Amino acid sequence: MTPSTTDEANASLIAETARRSEWSQSWRRFRANRIAVGGLIVILLLVLLAVFAPLFSPYDPIEDVFRGMRGGSPTAAHPFGFDHLGRDLLSRLIFGTRVALLVGLIATGIAVSIGVVVGAAAGFFGSWADMLISRVIDTLMAFPIIALLVVLAAVLGPSLTTTILVIGVTGWARFARVVRADVMSLKATDFVTAARSVGVRDWRIIWRHLLPNVMGPVIVLATLGIGGIIILESALSFLGLGIRPPDPSWGRTLADGRDSILRYPHISFFPGLMIVITVLAFNFLGDGLRDALDPRERD
Amino acid sequence: MIPYIARRLLQGLVVIVLISVITFIVMRLMPGDPAYLLLGEGEIRISAEQIEAIRRRWGLDRPYHEQYLVWGWNLLRGDFGDSLIRTGIPVRQMIFETIPVTAKLNVISLALALAVAIPAGIVAGVRRNSPFDYSTAVGSTLGVALPNFWLGLMLIVLFALYVPRWFGELPLVGRIPPFGLRSWQGYILPVLVLTTEQMAVMTRVMRASTLEVLGQDYVRTAYAKGLPNMTVLVRHAVRNALLPVVTVIGFRVAFILSGTIVVETVFALPGIGRLFTDSVFRLDYQVVQSLVVVLAVLVVAVNLLTDLTYAIIDPRIRIG
Numbered sequence A: 001m002t003p004s005t006t007d008e009a010n011a012s013l014i015a016e017t018a019r020r021s022e023w024s025q026s027w028r029r030f031r032a033n034r035i036a037v038g039g040l041i042v043i044l045l046l047v048l049l050a051v052f053a054p055l056f057s058p059y060d061p062i063e064d065v066f067r068g069m070r071g072g073s074p075t076a077a078h079p080f081g082f083d084h085l086g087r088d089l090l091s092r093l094i095f096g097t098r099v100a101l102l103v104g105l106i107a108t109g110i111a112v113s114i115g116v117v118v119g120a121a122a123g124f125f126g127s128w129a130d131m132l133i134s135r136v137i138d139t140l141m142a143f144p145i146i147a148l149l150v151v152l153a154a155v156l157g158p159s160l161t162t163t164i165l166v167i168g169v170t171g172w173a174r175f176a177r178v179v180r181a182d183v184m185s186l187k188a189t190d191f192v193t194a195a196r197s198v199g200v201r202d203w204r205i206i207w208r209h210l211l212p213n214v215m216g217p218v219i220v221l222a223t224l225g226i227g228g229i230i231i232l233e234s235a236l237s238f239l240g241l242g243i244r245p246p247d248p249s250w251g252r253t254l255a256d257g258r259d260s261i262l263r264y265p266h267i268s269f270f271p272g273l274m275i276v277i278t279v280l281a282f283n284f285l286g287d288g289l290r291d292a293l294d295p296r297e298r299d
Numbered sequence B: 001m002i003p004y005i006a007r008r009l010l011q012g013l014v015v016i017v018l019i020s021v022i023t024f025i026v027m028r029l030m031p032g033d034p035a036y037l038l039l040g041e042g043e044i045r046i047s048a049e050q051i052e053a054i055r056r057r058w059g060l061d062r063p064y065h066e067q068y069l070v071w072g073w074n075l076l077r078g079d080f081g082d083s084l085i086r087t088g089i090p091v092r093q094m095i096f097e098t099i100p101v102t103a104k105l106n107v108i109s110l111a112l113a114l115a116v117a118i119p120a121g122i123v124a125g126v127r128r129n130s131p132f133d134y135s136t137a138v139g140s141t142l143g144v145a146l147p148n149f150w151l152g153l154m155l156i157v158l159f160a161l162y163v164p165r166w167f168g169e170l171p172l173v174g175r176i177p178p179f180g181l182r183s184w185q186g187y188i189l190p191v192l193v194l195t196t197e198q199m200a201v202m203t204r205v206m207r208a209s210t211l212e213v214l215g216q217d218y219v220r221t222a223y224a225k226g227l228p229n230m231t232v233l234v235r236h237a238v239r240n241a242l243l244p245v246v247t248v249i250g251f252r253v254a255f256i257l258s259g260t261i262v263v264e265t266v267f268a269l270p271g272i273g274r275l276f277t278d279s280v281f282r283l284d285y286q287v288v289q290s291l292v293v294v295l296a297v298l299v300v301a302v303n304l305l306t307d308l309t310y311a312i313i314d315p316r317i318r319i320g
Helices: A003-019 A022-031 A034-051 A089-125 A127-142 A145-156 A160-170 A173-187 A190-197 A202-238 A250-256 A266-293 B002-028 B034-039 B048-058 B064-076 B091-126 B131-145 B148-167 B184-214 B217-224 B229-266 B272-281 B285-313
Strands: none
Touching: A022 A034, A022 A266, A034 A089, A034 A266, A089 A127, A089 A160, A089 A173, A089 A202, A089 A250, A089 A266, A127 A173, A127 B002, A127 B285, A145 A160, A145 A202, A145 B002, A145 B229, A145 B272, A145 B285, A160 A202, A173 A202, A190 A202, A202 A250, A202 A266, A202 B148, A250 A266, A250 B148, A266 B131, A266 B148, B002 B064, B002 B285, B064 B285, B091 B131, B091 B184, B091 B229, B091 B272, B091 B285, B131 B184, B148 B184, B148 B229, B184 B229, B217 B229, B229 B272, B229 B285, B272 B285
């Protein structure tokens, strides 16, 4: 190990690093993480399954009821068996992917949008706005979230739209908290002072200068949160306050199997398996994104 | 210290008032008139006077802000009113009857989770990248991703269906009932479910904070002056590494209560969680709004308590 070769290697590494943009460096780090890439691939497959559900599912998830097959065990033509009404379980699970992803992605989108705007406002303007917003954040975080969701779903009447709205509108607090803290610390930096001194307006500073710098953690938090939201949706449907029958949601199907759990355990087993796979995929992707976007956080 | 406590108490109070207002508003938006539910559905003909009488009896005829003030004042005095649907039973009695079940479940689960997670997290952090570290990583990854209601149902299938078939009666515990709480064995499966998630989260936190502490200068100093491994770990590292776990417990109380609502429903346990879902379905305003406030106060109180504990242990916090 001669010093000259090490120096050379270092120099070329530095040159190479300088050539690449922040994003392409992140992408390289992400690509090297096999578990995270695996998660991404599973998610892409699930998206395909959801988009082309009618092509993939062998039977209609609602209309095709097989007589005398209530709770029937898996067969060659029905690899996952039948649900409690004699419908093909595989088809119901494939269509359930749509519900899970719709709720997971749209609810997260709503929560992130509200959280970023509110958090940025609180962090940037400070004073009474910050006081007020911080107390609202505390309040939302203090509600046992299932209790809040159950009450809201009961009030608004359970449906897909309600589920998405309720989860999205109640879930923004943790995004707001992160954005608020980051904006507060960035506000004191020189580039913000510089922008201000040349007369850039407040919202433009937030939008152009601050938000791009806090998006990394928000993306990571959002990805890691999707799994939790999919579980929430299932829990809500499981309690009977999410997706209404006969629409196929994983949580609903799981609940359908509950009454006959000791006779037909497969009805609850397969939807739960789908939930676990999906949640794991999003968590792996989120962990990978964190490592890639913020190398300081890596352990 | 005292200004800090006063500020945190005041913040907690504001949060509790906000919660009670939100709960009250949301509950009034619920569909269905409890006056009708009280008289029962179906064949019985209800006269307008009967409905009027019930409204007056429960204060449903007064303007909303008066209803709120009456309710809030009663809450402050510890009077939660009577259940609207299960006529005549005071809500306070219902809460007192259900709270021991929920408390036992969650205290046992939390204690179990910590008893496993703290040593596991420390060992995983100390022996980083060892097979043990990887297996705890896999375990906690799975533990976070398993929906508790599904885990519960699968444990029921396993212990009520397959275990008796393969092994017959288990020693010590005997037959584990799938639902209900007729014997102490009824606690086993729900406790397992609740423990799993907490354990997974706590192990991660403990591992991360162990790693962080081990990288600190004072730990290096302790090693450098020739202290034995165990002494450094126990006296210097672990003490500080435990701090984040305290915060996380406080932070997770809301999640723990969410979990208990679902798990009590799965296992049909007569705890506060099932009382809550039951009351939502029966439109029992009085019970639901009292429960939400009680749960939220609990969360705020525990958060406050952990913050204060933290401030006592770690003087740096008080200044911030």
